Every structure is written in C-alpha cells, then in structure tokens.
Amino acid sequence: MLEFKRQLPGDGREDKAEFLADATSLANGQGGELIFGIEDKDGVAVSMPGVQPTNLDQTILRLENLLRTSADPRVVGAKFHWVPFAEGGGALILRVPASFSGPHRNALNDRFYGRNSRGKYPMDTHELRIAFTAAEGLSDRIRVLHDRAQGASPFRLFPGPQAFLSVIPVAAVRDVRDIAPTPENALAPVRPAGAMRSLHTLEGVVLHTPPDPNLFPHYPADFVRTFALTHRRGHMHVGWSIGGERELSKGQISKLVHAVSLEQDLVGMSRSAEAKLRDADLAGPWAVVVSYQGLEGYELLVTNEDYSQPAWRDSAELSPLLIDHINEVTLAPLLSDTWLLFGMVRPPDRKVAEGR
Structure with missing residues (x-):
C-alpha cells in the first residue's frame, strides 16, 4: 500500500x-x-x-x-x-x-x-x-500454521531427536498471500549432503535429501535426514534430525544433540528463510516458531567436557517469537529456551558462529 x-x-x-x-x-x-x-x-x-x-x-x-x-x-x-x-x-x-x-x-x-x-x-x-x-488470536494462528506444516511433508525424519522451524511473515497470517515456489527458488534444507530432490505438493515445494541406501539400508525410502517446505501461502517450514549416538569413552555410547551445530542451523535456516521470503516480496515482522520431538534421553553436548543431563521431555513447542529482523541477537530467546529443555542455562554472551 x-x-x-x-x-x-x-x-x-x-x-x-x-x-x-x-x-x-x-x-x-x-x-x-x-x-x-x-x-x-x-x-x-x-x-x-x-x-x-x-x-x-x-x-x-x-x-x-x-x-x-x-x-x-x-x-x-x-x-x-x-x-x-x-x-x-x-x-x-x-x-x-x-x-x-x-x-x-x-x-x-x-x-x-x-x-x-x-x-x-x-x-x-x-x-x-x-x-x-x-x-489476541495471532499467536494461536501462528501455531496452527506451524503444526499444519509439520504434517505437510510426505517424508519422515530418522528416528531420534528432531527440530522443526517455521518462519512466517505476520502479513501472511493476517491475509492470504500467494507465491509461486519452484525447485529453483525454494528454500534448501539443512546442510544438504549430495544432490537434493524436489517434490511438488498441495502446500508448495519440498526440497529434501534422500537417505543414502549404503549408510541407512534398514530405513524405508520415505525416511529423510532433512526437508524444507516453501509454502504457497508465503511461509517456510524446515525439519531435520539433530542428534545421534557417539562413543565418548571406550564402551560408553551416549545419545547426543550437538549445541554448536543445532544453534548454527537454527540461526542459519531462519535467516535463509527470511531472505527467500524477501525475494518473494514478503516482508517482516516475522513469526519464528521452533518445536522439537524425540528429545527424551538425549544430552546436549556443548564441549567434550561439558554436556547436560539427559532430557526428560520428549517433545516441546517453544513460544513463538515475533521480531522485525532475524539475526543471532533476536533469536537468542529461542536458543535459550532450547538449552532449558536439557536443564542448562545458555551463557548470555555465547556466540553462535564460534560455538563459545
């Protein structure tokens, strides 16, 4: 206008x-x-x-x-x-x-x-x-869009801890917006390894990384490590596996979520989603929503000497964050809430890019 x-x-x-x-x-x-x-x-x-x-x-x-x-x-x-x-x-x-x-x-x-x-x-x-x-109902509508997007992918993530991120322009919540996503302009998923595949769906375009049958021969074909949905209504949704098992000492296997890579992915994907939405002539303010599944029993690994107790909550949806600009500083509340899921307080002066 x-x-x-x-x-x-x-x-x-x-x-x-x-x-x-x-x-x-x-x-x-x-x-x-x-x-x-x-x-x-x-x-x-x-x-x-x-x-x-x-x-x-x-x-x-x-x-x-x-x-x-x-x-x-x-x-x-x-x-x-x-x-x-x-x-x-x-x-x-x-x-x-x-x-x-x-x-x-x-x-x-x-x-x-x-x-x-x-x-x-x-x-x-x-x-x-x-x-x-x-x-008053804005927060509820944002949550609905996030929850619906989680069910919009035809793929399942590998069992274990999973993160889901939505970046939604507030204008897209208040009014119907329509963009034309293509595999060329859609949001790429988290840390794609090898060639990505694309799929047109009722909601938009999904880019995903298929599992390597040599590495994951026991998983069905609909399991992927990460996917990203560029929604036709003008918002982005990403899901990815965030943890795995690691031998910290001989014979001791721990189930871990790496704090450094998780924080880098949350900030990096949020900023990438914002850039893609701006390319589609959509602007802030932005609603950023993060939820987790499969956390129970996993520890947050900060360094090899510093890690949390196992998470006791299996799933959680963090409070939506409404911000004008997406960067490491404005996303800090979501990062802090993520640490609390593992019973740890995130240092206020911690830098995402450096992991310290």
Whole structure:
C-alpha cells in the first residue's frame, strides 16, 4: 500500500495528528509506504516535486520521536529512507510493516485508523472489536500454521531427536498471500549432503535429501535426514534430525544433540528463510516458531567436557517469537529456551558462529 504526500509534516498539532493517522493506519492494515515529496491525484502519482528538509537527520529524528511517543502501542519496525532526486531535493519514504501488536491508537486525537483502497479512515466499534480479537488470536494462528506444516511433508525424519522451524511473515497470517515456489527458488534444507530432490505438493515445494541406501539400508525410502517446505501461502517450514549416538569413552555410547551445530542451523535456516521470503516480496515482522520431538534421553553436548543431563521431555513447542529482523541477537530467546529443555542455562554472551 502506497500513500503519497506533497509535503513533510509540520510542527503543528494537526500536521502531527495527520502523520500519525497515516502511519498507524498502515500498521493496522497490511503495512505499506508513506512517501513525502510526491504529488498525487486519486491515489496515483502525477509529479515528483520532492521535498527539501533544512536538516534531513533532524527531520527524521523528529518524526521517529513522534511515532515513538504518540502511537499506542509503539509501531515497531518503521524505517525512514531518503531518495535524492538528480535535480535537487528528494523523497522521504517511511516504510511501515504490518503490525503484530495492533491495533495502534493515534494518541494525539485518541482514534484508531484502518485503511482500505480509498485511504485511511477512523475505525468504528465493530472494527475495533475485530482488530483486538484478531491480535489476541495471532499467536494461536501462528501455531496452527506451524503444526499444519509439520504434517505437510510426505517424508519422515530418522528416528531420534528432531527440530522443526517455521518462519512466517505476520502479513501472511493476517491475509492470504500467494507465491509461486519452484525447485529453483525454494528454500534448501539443512546442510544438504549430495544432490537434493524436489517434490511438488498441495502446500508448495519440498526440497529434501534422500537417505543414502549404503549408510541407512534398514530405513524405508520415505525416511529423510532433512526437508524444507516453501509454502504457497508465503511461509517456510524446515525439519531435520539433530542428534545421534557417539562413543565418548571406550564402551560408553551416549545419545547426543550437538549445541554448536543445532544453534548454527537454527540461526542459519531462519535467516535463509527470511531472505527467500524477501525475494518473494514478503516482508517482516516475522513469526519464528521452533518445536522439537524425540528429545527424551538425549544430552546436549556443548564441549567434550561439558554436556547436560539427559532430557526428560520428549517433545516441546517453544513460544513463538515475533521480531522485525532475524539475526543471532533476536533469536537468542529461542536458543535459550532450547538449552532449558536439557536443564542448562545458555551463557548470555555465547556466540553462535564460534560455538563459545
């Protein structure tokens, strides 16, 4: 959704309220861009006169502060971007993502705004009731998408501990999105060894690594080590085996999950999924969901000298994480919760890439 503005907001209360109405209506809807410096007619850009702020940094700071202090709750993830014009001046663009914490109130006039094809409008009591109910049920809908995706693969993972990861744009939860996944643009699974295979399904495209019959002759053909589903509705789901047996000392076999590789895979696959979704013109904020199966009896191996007691819980679904950017820092709560499943506290200064 695009909204064009000929001029930048002034310092008057009316101008500030108008700016907040525009920004919060985008957050309460499907997100979009507010572009200053563009002349429009009936929502269509007709000229590009541009704007020429006296001090660009101060102008952006003023508007950021206004969003931070006068939108309730705060609009997370809104970003400004300056596009200079060759003839002077330029366009100031505010990108507002669809919100997972709305509806947002314009505190300057105590109103909630929605958005349709004709622009913004004050929401009535009925629409507000729907908006608040939808916000409260967002976590449940995210979990449903994650659970459904787990059953969407025709393959089974090898017996033992398994991880399942979903990366879902919040916009795809609120409205039906449709992308066209192909084997060429689909998400690759975790650490594929050898040639990958692809399969078109009702839900989307599954890439998987088939078992090597020489290494796993006793497993049926529908067992795989890892798979990744690129869903037609605009979200990603990955499943992979995360543990195995290892002889730590002579004659002593331990059932282990390697902390370093698990953390690297969780962060790496989450970031890869985000990149693939952005390539499909989908943007955050993102819901990241992780669940585990088959953990009971397995130990978390940190180093050869540092490992946990055997896990007593066989399966667990961690609380969905709602974030604007996917990286090691924002995913830290999921990593910490994973350690707790093995009775260990993850060091707050631990680095994923280094494993220390």
